[in-house]
Amino acid sequence: MTDDSIDTFLAQPFGGGEGSVTPPIYQSSLFTFDDFSAFEARMSGQGNRTLYSRVQNPTQDAFEQMMAKLEGGEAAVGFASGMAAISSVLFAFLKPGDRLACVEHVYPDAYRLMERMLGPWGVEVTYHSVTELQDNPDTLKGAALAYLESPNSMMMQVMDLRKVADHAKAHGCLTVVDNSWATPVFQTPLALGIDIVLHSASKYICGHSDTVAGVVVASDEHIARIRDLTLPLLGGKLAPFEAWLLVRGLRTLPARMREHQRTADLFVDRLGARPEVVTVNSPGPNSVPGLKGRSGLMSIEFTKDIDVRKFADALNLFHYGVSWGGFESLIVPTAITLAQAGPKNSLQAFGVPDTMVRISLGLEDAEALWSDFESALVTAGS
Structure with a gap:
């Protein structure tokens, strides 16, 4: 369609x-x-x-x-x-x-x-x-x-x-x-x-x-x-x-997905210029045949200069949570998932770095989300 x-x-x-x-x-x-x-x-x-x-x-x-x-x-x-x-x-x-x-x-x-x-x-x-x-x-x-x-x-x-x-x-x-x-x-x-x-x-x-x-x-x-x-x-x-x-x-799925994509595009563009960021994992439109857009779920690997715990705790508009895809913005540091009790999970099995975070960008104002994220980066690097 x-x-x-x-x-x-x-x-x-x-x-x-x-x-x-x-x-x-x-x-x-x-x-x-x-x-x-x-x-x-x-x-x-x-x-x-x-x-x-x-x-x-x-x-x-x-x-x-x-x-x-x-x-x-x-x-x-x-x-x-x-x-x-x-x-x-x-x-x-x-x-x-x-x-x-x-x-x-x-x-x-x-x-x-x-x-x-x-x-x-x-x-x-x-x-x-x-x-x-x-x-x-x-x-x-x-x-x-x-x-x-x-x-x-x-x-x-x-x-x-x-x-x-x-x-x-x-x-x-x-x-x-x-x-x-x-x-x-x-x-x-x-x-x-x-x-x-x-x-x-x-x-x-x-x-x-x-x-x-x-x-x-x-x-x-x-x-x-x-x-x-x-x-x-x-x-x-x-x-x-x-x-x-x-x-x-x-x-409302199409309207929401377009809004998630607009915010994700803003983050991908600005994160690429940040010295604290090693890589942003967020495939975009046409990165492979058949993929027409970018959703609001991405992962970001930081340099060792960033204290991930300090960064995540400094966020105000992003909340800790295991799910994604809703109206609210969420964060999951891989360090938490790697420390998860119980049987080994796929992050442990396949060697995901502990300097990475997964974020789900919600439907809040994109500039407000970025301001919150950028401010937390400054706090975590100081």
Whole structure:
């Protein structure tokens, strides 16, 4: 979809019979039938009438239909969290003895899922650099599934998804990509040949930091497998109220993404001139084929002259927080994540430097955010 068509599509009223511009919230656990024949037909798999909200709900349907349209997929399925979406996809399409090829610097909890559950279950997990996945046609030879992020977590490295998809198809390997950073406003991986797209819908899709959810978009065939196997049996279903909030979030997604991009462009331009900054990890439009924009999530590596703790504590408009994609600006120093208790995470596994911070630029005034950031830099370097 073009930018204009995305805006037009998302602005359309729901059209559900009473002139409502938003879908109603069907806050019901089950849906009844009037006679034996109708109930029997539905239970035998005839038709798609709503049966039980663990697997289907009309409010959820509205959100899923919107996401499928935006990503250019045939169908979508919503989940209670991004991790529910990730685990449901991986357990639907992998079996013991398979190899999962994963991009390095993957989301830490996805890494833990692979290491703590898929590995012991009998799935071989191998990790590969963006360059290796993109430029070596045989990296995916023998792999059942490639799990990708573009950009990946913290390091924000992007890949040519079409090249990776072509390599995967040559070896009969299914491709899955997390598109939470770019959203369908800035990137549509299915159009580049990727098989399955997923999102932590808690991030930009929601945009208001009040919902935890996930969503998967793919072909009818792939979504049918998820609906038949992992959605009902793992039970990570999306609730009606959360689905309604996500429809609300989608209405403003293009406008919010453009505003995030304007602020990110300002930061990237000004950070590049700062002597305290080693590198800014924030891929821009056209840095790889198919990427049309820059979101507000980036990472910044400082020189040793900056006391990261002092810098972060000096910020007033940026708050400490683990998520991103909302209206508020957030910061996560990697030193905190590297010190996280419990099983090793992907930042520890792949050697992310402790002089780096991840920031999520919200919807506050861009100049006010920059003034706060610059003032904290001065404080931390003194």
